[in-house]
Amino acid sequence: MIRTRFAPSPTGFLHVGGLRTALYNYLFAKRNAGRFILRIEDTDQNRKVPGAIENLIETLKWANVIPDEGPEFGGDFGPYIQSQRLDIYRQHIQSLIEKGHAYYCFCSIDRLDALRKQQTAEHRQPRYDNHCRSRSFGTEVRQRLSNNEPYVIRMKTPETGTVEIHDLIRGDVPFPADQLDDQVLMKSDGFPTYHLANVVDDHLMQISHVIRGEEWLPSTPKHQLLYNYFGWDSPQFAHLSLLLNPDKSKLSKRQGDVAAEDYRKKGYLPEALINFLALLGWNPGTDQEIFSMEELIREFSLERVGKSGAIFNVEKLDWMNGHYIRTLSPEKLFHLSSGFLPDRNGWNDSQTISALAAIQESLTTFSELPEKTRLFFTEAVNYDAPDLQEYLDKPEAVTILESLISQIEVIQDFNGDSFVLAIKTVQKTTGIKGKPLWMTIRAALTGETHGPEIHVITNILSRETCARRLQSALEYARRQTARN
Numbered sequence: 117m118i119r120t121r122f123a124p125s126p127t128g129f130l131h132v133g134g135l136r137t138a139l140y141n142y143l144f145a146k147r148n149a150g151r152f153i154l155r156i157e158d159t160d161q162n163r164k165v166p167g168a169i170e171n172l173i174e175t176l177k178w179a180n181v182i183p184d185e186g187p188e189f190g191g192d193f194g195p196y197i198q199s200q201r202l203d204i205y206r207q208h209i210q211s212l213i214e215k216g217h218a219y220y221c222f223c224s225i226d227r228l229d230a231l232r233k234q235q236t237a238e239h240r241q242p243r244y245d246n247h248c249r250s251r252s253f254g255t256e257v258r259q260r261l262s263n264n265e266p267y268v269i270r271m272k273t274p275e276t277g278t279v280e281i282h283d284l285i286r287g288d289v290p291f292p293a294d295q296l297d298d299q300v301l302m303k304s305d306g307f308p309t310y311h312l313a314n315v316v317d318d319h320l321m322q323i324s325h326v327i328r329g330e331e332w333l334p335s336t337p338k339h340q341l342l343y344n345y346f347g348w349d350s351p352q353f354a355h356l357s358l359l360l361n362p363d364k365s366k367l368s369k370r371q372g373d374v375a376a377e378d379y380r381k382k383g384y385l386p387e388a389l390i391n392f393l394a395l396l397g398w399n400p401g402t403d404q405e406i407f408s409m410e411e412l413i414r415e416f417s418l419e420r421v422g423k424s425g426a427i428f429n430v431e432k433l434d435w436m437n438g439h440y441i442r443t444l445s446p447e448k449l450f451h452l453s454s455g456f457l458p459d460r461n462g463w464n465d466s467q468t469i470s471a472l473a474a475i476q477e478s479l480t481t482f483s484e485l486p487e488k489t490r491l492f493f494t495e496a497v498n499y500d501a502p503d504l505q506e507y508l509d510k511p512e513a514v515t516i517l518e519s520l521i522s523q524i525e526v527i528q529d530f531n532g533d534s535f536v537l538a539i540k541t542v543q544k545t546t547g548i549k550g551k552p553l554w555m556t557i558r559a560a561l562t563g564e565t566h567g568p569e570i571h572v573i574t575n576i577l578s579r580e581t582c583a584r585r586l587q588s589a590l591e592y593a594r595r596q597t598a599r600n
Contacts, residue, residue: 118150119324123157126168129375130175133359136393141327142181143416154186155317156197159307175376179386180409193321198313205308208316209269209301217345218301220257220267221248243297269302279337284354284418291337299338311335315342323351330355354418357397360425367428383456383482388437396426438480446473456482460493470576474568492576497563497585499592507556513593515546516556521586530579532571560589
């Protein structure tokens, strides 16, 4: 069975690059009738952030990238949190020591720091110098262990030759053995490093494909050696390219949001974010850009995943999110966006749904709702904006508004259509038409120079609200005219 895994560290919010990795693992597993596993790699206890595991799981649920196994999901290969598997790692590290593939290292932090500084000064790649490698597990080592001297356990890497791995995206990748460090496998606190824990867990959890970021590619020959040392078959590897900023630098907080949580809080739909991330590195081979999750599962393949970094283009994400918002029913839009709405000043749900429908076509993210819906929910319109002066500071504004107010008072069935007829009557009686007429009325009703059509707005606003706003605008226009 195809079994993939997403194995994040609980060090904060889920990075969008991490979400893409989870997505690709999920799609590949589902495409091949396999299983997708969530494993929490928390062996670096110093970097663990309280609540991070819960947030990771909640974010995956929100994105509909649901694990088949893992914390909260169950499964036959647990525990799925590495800090709960320490006995398993100790058993396997002991096996490596007994086979001569790992050794105790008693080098102090001071010695390692001095070594690193010397190598840097000599323009050499900082790496361990194998100082403790030649010590066999004999009297000296036993004595130092009995004295409770601090130690780590390192793996022995070949000193000559080449370690080659096969990557499903990059092909065969050779690594000169003399460039591989004798990696720490077990830290002095008794916790394994990533290099040991991920190999042991991937084997015991029967992971068939390791799909992860390319930052792990240089470590993969060490992982391949461990598989060899244990006598295990290795999974197939696929290393995904980086997500990049528009300037092709690595995606980072310095240039924008990087956590999936950031986009959730700004009102992006999970369907849009998933659709967007799927296309960052994977090419469907067609011009299709909008994919449902079912379509992604059906079409996804590692053969169409590229080697080059993918540009994280927020404008493209905005376009996609706007598309998904426009496909929502007004009722669904109301349900999903309720947490983003401002104070509705007594508007009921039905009225609010009508207001949302009016601005739905122009909406990109839910975070725009306070601004986009202000023209409906505000109690008092602000007419001081500079772009309104072109219309409300002129004498004809007084003429237009006085005439329109008188027309509204005699309308029997007030709605958008009757309001437009009243405007046309004003046009006939005042001789003012076109932009000076319509933009003056828009400015008076909404305090804005753009937005939904006037008949749409007045189908939603009550006669009393329209009359009150027009009267306020008239008083403002009279003051401006007198001042001028």
